[in-house]
Amino acid sequence: MTAGLLHIDSRLVSQSASATFSIVTKCLEHRPSLDRLYVLLRHPQNNTSKDVAVSASSSFFEQLTTLYNQAFRISSTLDLRVLLANVNHTSISDQWLSSLDLQVVLQDTPHSLPAVLQSLPAVNLHFASPHTLETTHGAKWTVYKKVVIGGTFDHLHAGHKLLLSNAILRCSQCLTIGVTRQEMLEKKRLADLIQPLAVRQERLRGFCQEVNPFIDYNIVPISDPFGPSTVDADLVAIVASEETLDGARAVNVERARKGLKELAVHTFPLNDVEGSTADLRTISSSYARQQMLGRLLKAPNDKVLPRRPYLIGITGGSGSGKTSISKYLATKPDVMVIDCDKVAHEAYKKGTALYHRLVQEYGQSVLHAETGEIARREIGRIVFGNEEARKKLNSLIWPAVRDYCLANVKESNPKVAFLDAALLLEAGWADALHEIWVTFVPEEEAVKRITERDSVTKEEALRRLHTQLSNRQRIDQAHVIFSTLWDYSVTHAQVDRAWQELTQRL
Ligand SMILES: CC(C)(COP(=O)(O)OP(=O)(O)OC[C@H]1O[C@@H](n2cnc3c(N)ncnc32)[C@H](O)[C@@H]1O)[C@@H](O)C(=O)NCCC(=O)NCCS
Ligand SMILES: Nc1ncnc2c1ncn2[C@@H]1O[C@H](COP(=O)(O)OP(=O)(O)OP(=O)(O)O)[C@@H](O)[C@H]1O
Structure with missing residues (x-):
């Protein structure tokens, strides 16, 4: 992983969404291989002679929103992380920054780097100077000893990072x-892909x-929508995005019912600031899961083959669409497709x-009375139940x-064959292949397809599915x-993407 740190005057981010867009763009132009970009926002007056802390405030949180939003617009794969341990603190711990495994520092001015970063290669990217001299603070920012939040946090994205940052700052x-x-997630879109x-x-x-x-994190699995929020008497505040405000209110209703003290509720909007086209509401885990389809997810097995x-x-x-995908792949140039079910039938x-x-093995009763061929349905009846x-x-x-x-x-x-x-996997063929391409649908859909296609009962379809991985x-x-x-067009788009990527790596 390649990680860099962007160390800049916080006013550069307050200026506008487009100014922030060009700052992140410049970083990636300079270092296109960056997987992760940490951002350390510096108070304007904090240079080598003065120690002034960036303060948590609603306008600081707006800066975070702008940063996460614009970074997502530029790259959905860049892992942006705005550092927060310096907020409200004048001295920055060397141990903290040195634990980040940085390869480069990108900055607006050549001076004022924390000591621990001074040995790293540093690049001055010459961002335009901030227009304003003042930093704005916005509404009062209250901090609590014990705060609670909840969620699925699948494929951690900018919306999650903002929720976490808001809660950390509070x-x-x-x-x-x-x-x-x-078990709470089975009904979600592409649930099989949830981490x-x-x-x-x-x-x-x-x-x-x-x-x-520098704060403690108590990360607990939950089996109901409330989790510890309606159990822990020491909690003081809850943070939620505006979309989930009703959930936070329900927590307080439940706490009141149990005689627990009400939590202070803090919400923040997930909509964009300053009218840019990206909207954090569109950054969702289901979008991230959708993006996985048709893409290479890990290195092929090409060491010995x-x-x-x-x-x-x-x-x-069964019923997941292998045959239709294979038929579509057969239309691509210089490929061979072998249907192993058909090979088995021929064998x-x-x-x-x-x-x-x-x-x-199975006796004369598995033969067709007229043709004398093996009656597959009969064998199926025997093997799918035994x-x-x-x-x-x-x-x-x-x-x-x-x-x-x-x-x-x-x-x-x-x-390509x-x-x-x-x-394939049950039979242990994986080692003989360069790649495994897997298609899937939820079990309910597979049952529907098998019963319609093969005229078997729901129980027979389930029995067949449950014999498989x-x-x-x-x-x-x-x-x-x-x-x-x-729709088939969506399947074909996924296959086209996979095919295109494959031709690039062959
Ligand atoms: C069991 C048989 C006779 C049933 O025939 P039938 O015409 O009803 O089904 P068909 O061959 O079209 O297979 C449909 C689907 O059933 C599933 N299936 C087939 N065999 C098996 C098995 N042994 N175990 C689990 N699932 C199976 C697969 O999803 C397959 O795609 C037949 O499937 C067969 O010969 N199976 C053994 C061959 C095999 O293992 N094929 C899988 C790929 S190598
Ligand atoms: N968008 C889609 N893409 C692919 N198949 C689809 C789609 N929508 C519906 N189907 C249907 O799903 C059914 C199952 O597909 P298919 O026969 O390709 O599955 P399979 O994985 O080869 O199953 P089996 O292992 O049982 O042979 C087919 O009847 C197909 O028409």
Whole structure:
């Protein structure tokens, strides 16, 4: 990770959204590889001769809003973190700043760097001088010993960072953060992509500790909308965005019912300042999850495999859209697509060794009365309700399917070969492939599709799905993910994006 620190006069950010936009743009132009940009806002009169602290105030919070908003407009992947431990404090702890693992300091003037930063490469970016000499303070800013906030905090984004910053600026001792457990989130859009609770907690703690390590953070999983806010008698204030004000009010109703002291409620708007086009309300976790679709999420497995043919497994639960995605991929140039279900069906055609083996295993009753072929539906009935029988079938069929696929791909030698196989991961094929592409839909949708397509009952569809890995288990191993939950054009757009990225890395 490449991290830099922007050290600037706080008035530069107060001027306008467009001035802030150009400051962040300049930083990224100078260092395009920056993954994370810390911002240390300096009081205008704070230079080497005078120590003056930046104060928490409503106008300071507006500056944070502008910064997060404009940074998001410029790059949705830049991890901006405005530091807060210097707010209201004249001396800045060396230990704090040196823990940030910085590679570069970007600044407006060549002087006044805190001592611990002076050994780092520093670049003066010559921002335009501030128009005003005064800093504005706005309304009174009250600080409390114990503050509480709550949320899901999936894929920590600018809206979350502003909520956390507001609460940190209002807190002098301990900030309690309730984080929703996975089971409360099943109904959310693209719920299978929500980060696990432990990851969300760790990212939250990382952000909070970095921006201000001098207060305590009590980060607790919650299983209801209130969490500790209606239990902890020591809490004094709650912070919420304006959109969630009703939730904060409900906390106080519940506290009153339990005889607990009412919390001071502080809200802040998530709308933009100074009329720029970005709106923090559009920065949402579901947007972040949507952005993951069709994108490379981790490095391909190309250490030991030859570059050609480049092997990609397409997998997903029954009814998740593997076949339609594979058909679409087959229209791309120099690719080969193998439908492993079809290969399996061919492998036990009448007269083959496997045919005789299956008859030996399951008896004559699995044969079509007229054609003498294996009646797949009959085998399905046996194996989807019986784990032992299914394992046996898999052990008989998978090696044959795998050998056929690899031999065919080798012979045709296309640039890219896609293997469409529902049980790719279960069968342990991942190591033989460069990438795993996973498609998923919620279970409810999969059941609907399977019952309509295959004329089976809901119970049969569920039984089939439950013999397979879960969406989350597959997504954990995926290089690229798709969701076919919407219109075909949306699926195709995801696949086009993945294809375009793939052609760039091949
Ligand atoms: C069990 C069989 C006879 C049922 O045939 P049927 O025509 O009803 O289903 P079809 O072959 O079209 O498969 C539909 C879907 O069922 C699921 N499925 C198939 N086999 C299995 C299995 N062994 N375990 C779990 N799910 C399975 C997959 O999602 C598959 O895409 C048939 O699926 C089969 O031969 N399966 C073994 C081959 C296999 O493992 N294929 C998966 C890819 S290698
Ligand atoms: N936007 C979409 N993209 C892809 N498939 C969709 C979409 N909308 C609906 N579907 C439907 O979903 C159903 C299941 O898709 P498909 O047959 O491709 O699944 P599959 O993953 O190959 O399933 P199985 O493993 O059971 O063979 C199909 O009937 C398809 O028409």
